[in-house]
Amino acid sequence: xxxxxxxxGLVTLTKGLPVMLNCTYQTTYSPFLFWYVQHLNEAPKLLxxxxxxxxxxxxxxxxxxxxxxxxxxxxxxxxxxxSDSALYFCALRDNTNTGKLTFGDxxxxxxxx
Amino acid sequence: xxxxxxxxxxxxxxxxxxxxLRCILKNSQYPWMSWYQQDLQKQLQWLFTLRSxxxxxxxxxxxxxxxxxxxTDTELRLQVANMxxxxxxxxxxSAETGGLxxxxxxxxxxxxxxxx
Numbered sequence: 001x002x003x004x005x006x007x008x009g010l011v012t013l014t015k016g017l018p019v020m021l022n023c024t025y026q027t028t029y030s031p032f033l034f035w036y037v038q039h040l041n042e043a044p045k046l047l048x049x050x051x052x053x054x055x056x057x058x059x060x061x062x063x064x065x066x067x068x069x070x071x072x073x074x075x076x077x078x079x080x081x082x083s084d085s086a087l088y089f090c091a092l093r094d095n096t097n098t099g100k101l102t103f104g105d106x107x108x109x110x111x112x113x
Numbered sequence: 114x115x116x117x118x119x120x121x122x123x124x125x126x127x128x129x130x131x132x133x134l135r136c137i138l139k140n141s142q143y144p145w146m147s148w149y150q151q152d153l154q155k156q157l158q159w160l161f162t163l164r165s166x167x168x169x170x171x172x173x174x175x176x177x178x179x180x181x182x183x184x185t186d187t188e189l190r191l192q193v194a195n196m197x198x199x200x201x202x203x204x205x206x207s208a209e210t211g212g213l214x215x216x217x218x219x220x221x222x223x224x225x226x227x228x229x
Contacts, residue, residue, distance in 0.1 A: 043203060043220040099145050099207055103157040
């Protein structure tokens with residue numbers, strides 16, 4: 001079945017530095033990848049989405065490029081802010097009509113002053 | 114704009130007692146409705162997707178048993194039974210995609226369940 005791997009459980013950075021959160025996936029179908037962000041005591045919210053190979057997608061200063069050759073969809077930002085502190089999930093969409101999302105374990109990003 | 118309402122928002126559940134959750138869709142353009150659970154370790158897991166009124170599904174997972182029902186075009190219900198560990202249940206919705214399964218899912222605010 002589908003699977004998503006996020007290798008970092010916790011990332012701590014100082015404000016203004018760049019960040020990359022890793023995401024790799026396994027699927028036998030054409031992939032649809034998403035990044036969701038969950039702030040404390042809130043529901044997950046969509047941050048980025050992509051199904052196009054080698055095309056960068058951007059939103060709110062975050063960006064990611066789907067690379068089918070390496071089965072990766074890493075999340076990046078050039079300069080993190082205090083408000084970026086949150087839990088980040090990479091997710092893979094099921095290719096059937098169930099719409100099932102398979103989530104990685106999540107990465108907690110903590111930004112310090 | 115709020116697409117989904119969930120109630121209750123939180124509930125204390127005595128061990129062995131079942132609880133019923135509701136999710137109300139506010140925009141009919143997103144008719145695919147699903148349930149996800151988030152455990153205490155923050156792991157997110159898909160439970161069900163129900164599209165049509167009358168659809169029902171059951172599932173047993175470690176820590177809880179579930180029965181989901183699509184009651185109407187705008188209402189989705191979830192019964193949680195035999196819960197042994199707390200969790201948060203999220204309702205989601207997504208657009209009618211036709212042959213292209215490329216649609217983001219919008220999350221409701223969630224219902225947090227705590228075992229007494």
